Amino acid sequence: MKTYDVAAVVSGGASGLGEATVRELTARGAAVTILDLQEERGKALADSLGGHTTFVRTDVTDPASVQAAIEDATGKDRPLRIAISCAGIGWAQRTVGRGGEPHDFDAFVKVVTVNLVGTFNVMRLAGSAISQTEPLEDGERGVIVNTASIAAYDGQIGQLAYSASKGGVVGMTLPAARDLSTVGIRVCTIAPGLVDTPLLGALPEEARQALSAGIPFPKRLGRPADFAELALDIVEHGYLNGEVFRMDGALRMAPR
Structure with missing residues (x-):
């Protein structure tokens, strides 16, 4: 895709990876709809960016809620062509506890x-809306970028639920790309490693340094801006499709 004169939706767009992506899309001229449950943060972000950026309180598990957000995006003065999913939660618990x-x-x-x-x-809902736009170069109508995690491959002790959920996102990537090829929509997934999101930001500095030391190179936590940059690289590179990209500094997680 060669232009950002389009509409985009970003789930989980009020903080972390999603916020960085919203900021980068807006900076490049896209009209962005932020999908998130964090109403105060989402509205504040949209207000600070101004222009065509809007916030719609959205529960990604509720079809009607997501459809309302998609309608906000398709109601803008440009076609919806980008959908980036960053919404997610975590949980730590062993399959069977010590007791x-x-x-x-x-x-x-x-x-x-x-x-x-x-x-x-x-x-599915963004894809349906994007499929109704006019095709661009090579017949492309748009691109979808989903978010997995290296936990999909290197799940640690206590990450059963999280790893299963992110493994499912990885598993959807190729069949979704094949399904949507008929309507000119590309699908890729990013699998981040240790990224300095608000969750890791709550850790003591000593713990953060220990995590950074375990990353081969560069020896630092990933930044949300790194994710946003990769997401937009995928948007721009029209031959990337059906692939999962690890963004982890060559990290392979140990069991614990």
Whole structure:
């Protein structure tokens, strides 16, 4: 895709990876709709960016909620061509605890529902809207970028639910790209490693340095801006499709 004179949706766009992506898309001229449950943060971000950036309070697991956000994006004065999913949650618990207690069933279902089903929900509804636009060069109508994690490959002790959800996102990538090839939509996934999001920001500095030391190179935590840059590289590079890109500084997670 050679132009950012388009509409875009970013789920989880009020903070972390999503916020960085919203900022970069807006800086390049896209009309962005922020999908998030964090109403105060989302509205503040949209107000600070101004222009065509809007916020719609969105539960990615609710079809009607996502559809309302997609309608906001398609109602702008340019076609919807970009959908980037960053919404996600985590959970840490062993399959069976030290005392023999089983993993919390509802917690597992919630993580998979938000991270995997939510990503699917945004992809299917955004994809439907993008498919109705006029084709560009090579017949391309748009691009979808989803977010997995290196936990999909290197899940640690206690990451069962999170790894399962992100493994599902990885598994959707190729079939979704094949499905959507008929309407000219590319699909790729980014699998970040340790990124300095608000979650890691809550850790003590000593712990943050220890995490950084385990990354082969560069020896630092990833930055949300790194993710945004890669997401937009995928948007711009019209021959990238059906692929998952690890963004991890060559990190391979140990069991714990």
